[in-house]
Amino acid sequence: EAGVTQSPTHLIKTRGQQATLRCSPISGHTSVYWYQQALGLGLQFLLWYDEGEERNRGNFPPRFSGRQFPNYSSELNVNALELEDSALYLCASSRGQGPQQETQYFGPGTRLLVL
Amino acid sequence: AQSVSQHNHHVILSEAASLELGCNYSYGGTVNLFWYVQYPGQHLQLLLKYFSGDPLVKGIKGFEAEFIKSKFSFNLRKPSVQWSDTAEYFCAVKGGGATNKLIFGTGTLLAVQP
Numbered sequence: 187e188a189g190v191t192q193s194p195t196h197l198i199k200t201r202g203q204q205a206t207l208r209c210s211p212i213s214g215h216t217s218v219y220w221y222q223q224a225l226g227l228g229l230q231f232l233l234w235y236d237e238g239e240e241r242n243r244g245n246f247p248p249r250f251s252g253r254q255f256p257n258y259s260s261e262l263n264v265n266a267l268e269l270e271d272s273a274l275y276l277c278a279s280s281r282g283q284g285p286q287q288e289t290q291y292f293g294p295g296t297r298l299l300v301l
Numbered sequence: 302a303q304s305v306s307q308h309n310h311h312v313i314l315s316e317a318a319s320l321e322l323g324c325n326y327s328y329g330g331t332v333n334l335f336w337y338v339q340y341p342g343q344h345l346q347l348l349l350k351y352f353s354g355d356p357l358v359k360g361i362k363g364f365e366a367e368f369i370k371s372k373f374s375f376n377l378r379k380p381s382v383q384w385s386d387t388a389e390y391f392c393a394v395k396g397g398g399a400t401n402k403l404i405f406g407t408g409t410l411l412a413v414q415p
Contacts (some may be wrong), residue, residue, distance in 0.1 A: 217401065229391065231402035242400045245343075276345065280401075288333065288395065290403060292345040 188213065190293030192277050198299045199267050207262040207296045211279030217241075218260040219280070219290055220252060224273035232275075235260055267300045276300075303328045303396050307406035315414050318410050322377040322409050324392035333395040334375040335403065336366055340388045348390070351375065362386070384415045 190211045199205050220232040233246040235254035243250075243270050251267040258279075264271055272299050278290035326332065336348040349360025356368040365382040366377045375392060392406040 200372070221403075221405075222404060228407045229393075229403075229405040232405070234401050242402060244402065273316075278403075289335075289347060291347065291352055292337070294344040 188280050190277055190291055192275075192293040192296050194296060195294065196297045196299070198301065201235070201267055201269060203267050205264045205267060205271075205298055206278075207264075207275050207298070208259065209262070209277030209279075209293060210259045211277075212291055215279035215281055215291075216258055217280045217288075218254055218258065219278040220260070220262050220278045220287050221278065222246075223276055223295070227273075229276070233262065247276045264298070269300050272298060272300045303394060303404045305392055305394050305404050305406040307390075307392055307409050309409045310407065311410050311412070313412045316384055317381050318413075320377070320379040320382045320386070320411070322392075323391055323410070324375045324377065324397065324406060326373050326375065326392075326394045326404075328373075329347065329395045330396060334358045334366075334368060334394040334408060335395070336364070336375075336377050337391045337393060337405075338388045339408075345391070348377070348385070382411075382413050384413050387411060 217236040219234050223228050223229045226252045232254050234242045238254050252262040254260045274295045276295045277293045280290045304327045306325045334351040337345045338348045339345050349358050351358045351368045359414045364379050368375050390409045393403040
């Protein structure tokens with residue numbers, strides 16, 4: 187069974203630009219989660235999508251947004267990039283809601299560098 | 302607000318030593334608890350999880366963790382570590398409600414010396 191995949195592996199942008207990160211969940215998983223792993227800040231929850239809808243978002247500004255497509259893959263968009271957005275962005279997927287279905291499996295991440 | 306504390310940021314052990322990594326969480330309701338591991342150059346992998354039932358859970362590679370509700374703890378243990386256990390270990394909690402988000406601890410970097 188293929189795991190969660192993310193692209194690109196690395197992304198270099200300059201301040202003010204937009205970044206688009208992509209994630210494909212494990213087959214059969216309907217929920218996708220995005221986390222930011224910034225130096226010194228640990229892993230922080232960004233967004234949760236399930237069945238095409240945003241279900242919850244973390245304490246991040248609105249310039250962090252995303253969507254989930256009918257095939258359950260997802261995109262994370264970061265607008266008006268700032269230097270502090272430099273981080274590893276992790277995507278995770280799970281089967282959905284309900285007991286025992288909520289274990290999240292993580293992808294390798296996209297490392298975003300903002301210059 | 303929910304939070305997770307991992308007491309040790311860096312741990313250095315010799316091979317065959319016993320390991321215990323501490324994890325405490327703050328949340329009064331029903332929780333799901335996880336330990337994830339990140340080996341050098343690899344992505345975050347699930348080590349073990351607790352949802353309900355037996356508070357002593359066994360995971361992959363000989364790891365186990367014990368959920369002690371009265372102490373809000375979920376410590377990770379391994380009786381005899383190997384060099385290949387060198388990695389960063391993250392404790393995470395998912396509280397009740399509809400958020401589904403994981404709250405992570407800051408991680409413990411374990412270095413096992415051969």
